[in-house]
Each structure stands twice: as C-alpha cells, then as structure tokens.
Amino acid sequence: MRWSQMHIPTLRTDPADADAPSHRLLLRAGYVRQLMAGHYSLLPLAVRVRAKVIGIIREEMSRIGAQEFMLPAMHPREVWERSGRWEVMGEEMFRLKDRKGADLALGMTHEEIFGTLATELSSYKQLPQIWYQFQTKFRDEPRAKAGLMRTREFTMKDSYSFDLAAEGLDAAFDRHHDAYVRIFRRLGIPAIPVEASSGAMGGSASTEFMCPAEVGEDLVVHCPSCGYAANIEKAVSRLPETADEPGPASPERFATPGVRTIEDLARGFGATGDRQIKTLVYVLDEALTLVLLRGDHPLSEQKLSDATGATALRPARPEEIQEALGALPGSLGAVGVTGPPVLADEALRGRTDMFTGANTDDVHLRGVDVARDIAVTTWADLREVAEGESCARCGSPLEVRKAIEVGHIFKLGYKYADALGIEVLDDKGERTPVIMGSYGIGVERAMAAVIERHHDAKGIVWPLSVAPFQVAIVIAQSDDPDTAKAAEDLYTALLAAGAEVIIDDRAERAGVKFKDTELVGIPYRLTVGKRGLAEGTVELTTRATGETLRVPLPEAVAHVQGLLREPR
Template identity: 90%
Template sequence: MGWKAMRWSQMHIPTLRTDPADADAPSHRLLLRAGYVRQLMAGHYSLLPLAVRVRAKIVGIIRAEMNRIGAQEFALPALHPREVWERSGRWDVMGEEMFRLKDRKGSDLALGMTHEEIFGTLAAELHSYRQLPQIWYQFQTKFRDEPRAKGGLMRTREFTMKDSYSFDLAAEGLDAAFDRHHDAYVRIFQRLGIPAIPVEASSGAMGGSASTEFMCPAEVGEDLVVHCPSCGYAANIEKAVSRLADADAVDAPGPERPERFGTPGVRTIEDLARGFGAPADRQIKTLVYVLDDALTLVLLRGDHPLSEQKLIDATGATALRPARADEIREALGALPGSLGAVGVTGPRVLADEALRGRRAMFTGANTDDVHLRGVDVARDIAVTAWADLREVAEGEPCARCGTPLEVRKAIEVGHIFKLGYKYADALGIEVLDDKGRRTPVIMGSYGIGVERAMASIIECHHDERGIVWPVSVAPFEVVVTVAQSDDPDTAKAAEDLYADLTSAGVETLIDDRAERPGVKFKDAELVGIPYRLTVGKRGLAEGTVELTPRASSATETLPLAEAVPRLRALLHPQPG
C-alpha cells in the first residue's frame, strides 16, 4: 500500500493490561485492550491509528471487488431532506431508528440510514435503455438510533457502509446484477478471512422480492441461522422453513361441533396441557396484534412460536404491535388465556400453515376461564388468509431433504436485496426502451458494514493472547522487535532490517521502545501483527534472528541475511 514503516515509540497504541469492564464480545474487548478504538458514547467509537489502517485494508478489498464487477464509486451526502424519504414512503416506516433534525429554516432533515432514495434521485437523470445497466456504490457514514448499541463495533449508531445499487431495464438484468454481487461478496469475505454463509433472508423495510444475507457464525451473533448439514439449505430464522415431523399425520374426526368446558385459572398453553389433557401440539394459540391500526388474530399451533418478521412479510404491514388488554376485551370479550377464533367474524384472521386441515383441536372460547375442544379448523374458523408464520426450531426436518436442521448464532456481515420497482415507481426513475416506450428501472441494493466486518474478523481470528489478524487486513505485516533497545549494535541491526523490509515492500513496524522484551512480545501478540522478527544480542552474535508467526507462535531461528527474502516469500508466495 506504499505506507512508510513506523516506530512503535512514536505511534499512538494505548494497550491495556486488563480487560475493560462491560466488554463482553471478544472483538469489543480486544479492540479496546489492543488500542484500536475508544468509546465516545454508547454506539459511537473513535478509530485509532491501528484501526484506521485495518479499515483501509478492508475498504481496499471491497473496492477492488466492486470495481471488478463494473461498479462506479460515488460520494453522497449523509444529511437528507425529508421530502425524498416521504416520496418513497419510508419517512414514517423507519420510525425511531432514523435520526431527525431541523435546520435554521425549520426544514425537516434526516441523517442517512441508507441511500436508496438519494441514489434514486440521481438515477432519475438516466433517460435511455442504452445507459443501462448501471452499478453505483459508495463508502459512507450511516446513522441509526439503535435502541441497544452494544458489542463494540458490532452494533453502533454511526458506522461506515459500502452500499451499492444496480439499475436495470428488466428483471433478467437485476438477476444478473444480484448474482454478480453475490459472487463479489463471496470473494470479499474470503479475502477478509470471514467464513460467511449466504442465507435466505427477509427484505424487511427495504422492500423487494428476494434477499440474501451473508452470515458469519459466532457465539456473540445476534441473528440465528437455520442450516441443513446435509443439503446446505441455509436461512435466517426470520425466513427459514422446515417440514413438520408429523406433517403426514391425519387427525381423527372430532365431535360434530366444538364443546365448551371450564378451565378456571388457565392462562397459558402449559396450563391447559397440564390440567386438561390438551397437548400443546393439539392447541390453537390465538395472538392478537394491531397491524397498521387493524386488529388481527394470528393463529398458530400451541407449541410453535410466532416469527413477527414473517407476519410483517406476509401482510406487508409497516406498523406492528401486540394489542392491549382493553382492545382485546372489547373485540373478543375475554382476556389472553381464553382467546380463540371460533365464530369470530369481525377482525381479520391469519392462520399458520401448520394448522391447515387440523381437527379435534383445543382453543379458547372467548369467555374467561372457558375453552373449546373438538375444533375443526376448516369447519369452525373463518380464516382470512394462510401463511407461514411460525419460527423454525432446531431438529425439525429440512424442507428439502428431511435432515434435522441446526440453528446457529451468527453475525450479519452483508445483505443483498432485489428491490424491484418500489423506488423507481416512487421516484419516477424511467428510461425509454428500444421501442421508445417509457419503462421503469428495476433496482437492487447491496450492503456491507465496514467496522462490523472488522469486528467479525476478530471474532473468527483471536486467542487467549489477543488478535490474530489475517495478513490481508493486518495493520502491519511484520513487527521488528528490538530485544535490547539500549544496546547500540542490536538497535542498529534492527534499524537496518526494518529499512530493508520497508524497501522490499513489507509493511513493517519497529518496536524500538525502552521496554523489557516480555512487554514487547505481549503487546505484539495482543495487537495481532502476523509476523514478529526479534533482533537480540545473543542471536546477532551468531548472525541470526528469530521469526515468530502470530498464528502458531512456533519460533524459528534463521540467518539475518535470509530474513527479508523469507518474509517476502511468506507474505507474497509465488504461484506454483
């Protein structure tokens, strides 16, 4: 990268001897301890010199792969007018996560969470199909008022994102742009050292027809990924599907009509199962939600949890909340614990596919402390719409091959969306096709969080002594450690080696501090530089230095004259 070699004694690398309080994730703890970041306030971090170098490497890899697929780099404002977000309908959808402010004239502004709208206003200048396809991208600070900023750089309120956008004439072009981004992301994460898994995902507030997340398995991850070890199926738990273990079972017919029975004190699925011989998988759970101001009943099997994201995706709702007790009482005549949809004709009723065709089921009677048995879903409940609403559980059969599914924690490191025509229609992005007809442009959106990628690399590459950076993103490739800084011959030999490495194009840091060798070794391990060359009096007397790879800590002694060619061969191996 052409950086000059630098001296540890002159760099700001404020390492800490003990773990900082309230830093649970390994990446958070190590970024603080190794002197890469400092917190200004919750969700806002200052990047110190070492972190800036790593960030530049990450940006460089992403930029190279984006340019490789023909993308063009832009730099757009972070401060946006309200009007453009209102045109897309997202001024209200984004809710409290959007930072909003007024200028001195009283105009409403927002700090950009993402840039579909702003790139869309530029794309409105496209006028002919001959100008398509286009892929535009940028590295830009995003702002999100996270309710739970935590995990160091993992979830912040201010961060850098590479966001790119594709503009095509037809769906086939979008498919091609999506696939090119998919392949570019696979290469990016391989080069960064992140073992990312592409998974099916919900499009959420972005809108659109399809989306893929790139997930890095990690214990500190906030997302859950459902994965089939046999056929490779992978999806975010918000999107994942499975086959029910008893999908082919047929219920025996129940009574001709539902039967009421008293259930004093029953408030939960477990209460009914324990006291009245009603297994959870034979109960109909009735949840009451308000979707875009409309009271809605949501029905699931008693042992199945609801995925709220699936409910949003199935209904297109922009606002969702559980109904209040007074709203439920007014609509159904009972409180939670005795609710059901039998005979309900007012509110919309959404039912999970797992209830389709079920008979002889149990549910609430909409009278406090009373339930029904013998419910036939098709006969007794007026279902407005069916949808996949349940959250998949570990061990359920894969929908493709039947193998038990695994559920893992993961960090979302990238996300690609097929947006469709949502923004073209809202912002008037049209071109003339080859027959002179006005045609809306179809869009895609593609993002990678830069600082989150930095944290994710550490989550995958660390040990009890500190960070173990892959060479591709390390702040320096080599640290030359002067074992006895006060010995003139040792100091000169180290300086010469440091100069030779720099001249050979190796990114080198020299640890010339007046510290004990043990302190320097610990700092080098903590900071995570891939290779350490130790220059000491005893070795120099024999014409040797010590080479220690950070990943293995297996020190070897080699002649001083071989140090530079050996490092060049390790860092830049020749093919074949």
C-alpha cells in the same frame, strides 16, 4: 512506522463493560475508544485495518464494473416521504431541523438519494449501471452494544444496480453475490449466504451473508446435509404428518379456571401443545388481526409482516383485546369470530379435534375442526423454525446457530423507480421504469467479525490481508547499540522491499513488547536480540500458530517476502 511514535494505548486488563471478544480486544489492543453509546473513535491501528477492508471491497466492486460515488449523509424529508419510508423507519432514524425549520434526517441508507440521481438516466442505452459508495450511516439503535457490531454511526459500502428488465437485475444480483463471496473470503470471514427477509427495504429476493459466531444476534437455520441456509426470520422446515381424531360434531365448552398459558392447559387437561390453537392478537397498520399458530410454535413477527405487507405491527393491548373478543389473553380463540381478519399458520391446515380459547375468561373449547369452525382469512407460513426439525428440501435435521450479519443483498424491484419516477426510454421509444437492486456491507462490523473468528487468549490474530502491519520488529535489548542497529537495518531493508512493518523501539522489556505484539495481532514478529546476533540469526514468530524459527540474518528479508507472497 515506529511503535514509540504511534498512539497504541494497550490495556493490561479486560474492560468491565465489554462482553464480545471483538469489543474487548479492540479496546484492549488500542484500536478504538468509545465516545458515547454506539459511537466509537477509530485510533491509528483501526484506521489502517479499515483502509485494508475498504481496499478489498473496492477492488471487488471494480471487478464487477461498479462506479464509486460519495453522497451526502444528511437528507431532506421530502425524498424519504416520496418513497414512503419517512414514517416506516420510525425511531431508528435520526431527525433534526435546520435553522429555517426544514425537516432533515441523517441517512440510514441511500436508496432514495441514489434513486434521485438515477432520474437523470434517460435511455436504455445508458443501462446497466452499478453505483456504490463508502459513507457514514446513522441509526438510532435502541440497544447499541458489542462494540463495532451494533453502533449508531458506522461506515457502509452500499451499492445500487439499475437495469431495464428483471433479467438484468438477476445478473447484477448474481455478480454482487459472487463479489461478496470473494470479499469475505479475502477478509477471512467464513460467511454463509442465507435466504432472508427484505424487511423495510422491500423487494422480491434477499440474501444475507452470515458469519457464525457465539456473539451473533441473528439465528441461521442450516442443513448440513444439503446446504440449505436461511435466516430464522425466513427459514422453513418440514413437520411430521399428524393423525387427528375426527372429534365431536361441534366444539365443546369446558371450564378452565386459572388457565392462562399453553403449559397450563397441557398440564391440567391433557391438551399437548401440538393439539392447541394459540390465538395472538396483533395490530397491523392499525387493523386488529387474529394470528393463529399451533400451541407449541412461536410466531416470527418478520414472517407476519412479510405475509401481510404490514409496515407497522405490535401486539394488541389487553383493553383492545377485551373490547374486540370479550376476554383477556389466556382464553382467546377464533371460533365464531367474524369481525377481525384471521391469519393462520400452515401447520394448522386440516387439523381436527383441537383445543382453543372460548373468548370467555376461564373457558376453553375442545373438538375444534379448523376448517369447519374457524373462518381463516389468510393462510401463511408464520411460525419460527426450531432446531432438529426436518429440512424442507432433504428431510435431514436442521441446525440453528448464532451468526453475525456481515452483508445483505436485495432485489428491490420497482419500488423506488415508481416512487421517485426513475424511467428511461426503451428501444421502442416508450418510457419504462428502471428496476433496482441494493447491496450493503458494514465496514466496521466486518472488522469486528474478523476478530470474532480470529483471536485467542493472547489477543487478535489478524489475517494477513487486513492486518494493520504485516511484520513487527522487536528490539529485545533497546539499550544495546549493536542490537538496535541490526534491528534498524532490518527495518529499513523490509521497508525497501515493500513490507508493511512496524519496529518496536520502545525502552520496554522484551516481554512487554511480545505481549503487545500478540495483543495487537500482527501476523509475523521478527525478534532481534544479542544471543541471536551472536549466532547470526533472528527469531521469526508466526502469530497464528505460535511457531518460532531461527532465520539467518542475511536471509531474513527474503524469507519474510516469501511469507507475504503466500496466498491467504
């Protein structure tokens, strides 16, 4: 390919509205252009990288026996209603009507559609099956940002396993896990498998593959000592033992004028956050619910959803709270409450001599014994883990780091089989539901994650496995016939040897060409110039290290071939 004939619109300055390094560099290096918020056009270089990413994924999916499909991106309302997710998906689902008034949706994911196809399976002899596709997904993200990392239109590799029993699902899950480890290693993404919540997908087990990065929107809790890793929505930790005083025989009321926060009560009345009971009021599937945590612990809404099975949750409005409890936020508590259900975090179990609101404005209680004074409906792990807390496995301090989710695998169980009627005859001739798994990788997000981990001040540093070209030939003096001919001969020889090569034949200064090659991120650059030719050499520069060496011109092709064969 010739640079002069390719559309590579590089920019000399950083775009003002691009913060993430991958977003900035994809725009500057001429890989993408934004059409509107969350929607990007992939230009020729990006299409080449995307094809490499898909090729690696396809190879590893074939390795575990998966079969490739291509399903519609537009779906009828009815199939999503059968699974119960038409309403659950809420505003993130793009919805429209056809000319006949039928409700349709642009697919966010394809469990329902693959599940519908799986209703044609009739016998256990047809199982197991692993089906997958590369298909455009649509999600009406409220805050599309960071370039290709959070978009409204993107390509996903989504695969689905169908098995007769849980043991088969376990095996399919493990095969996908191992395939994902190989995929991300080949892509150059240092992905960490972490425990995660299944969320709206449902199911019994869930693992995310997280790439540590400062621009990541997820938080991963990690123990460097034993290797424990979990999304912060799922992570657990070990708290130090507490030794409370017994306290009074019953809670005591005391005036707290102007106290509205945990900090106010701690500052004015000596009630440290770990001795306070924080009372939050949520509406879970339209039911008002009290949620109790230690004063210094934040709530994980995903843990609350997982613990209750609620598909819709929101903080209660002030008027709803006052009607139910008789007070406004700042003076709320669960002592003596018998109406709404009360969910309490495990960190409050067995605590005595605690402080909480009295459900009277500007009044609190001291000496609260949780077991004695509060009718807890459900105990659950509801708090968000913090940096430095002890690992639940080994006791070492936990680290919390930002990360990008690049893959997610789920054990869906029987949710979709029951909803869609996916059944087969077992070896006894009885009908039995099929158990499912779901496994996804965002293709364009993976491209962005590679850049987040592989870039420098000069631009992108693509790993060889996904680079748009392996080698760039730069003609240092395009107006010199001998230099141009030597470069063209080298270009032809490399193409014949099977190298993916681009020749920069533009009538530009060598410095401009060098900067563009570095910005675009091509792993190897061969510079053909007058001085080198006079000595019978060309310059070979490695993008990742910046190392340049002189290679005899007759040996250049063989030398490059050796580099391209090296494992990466």
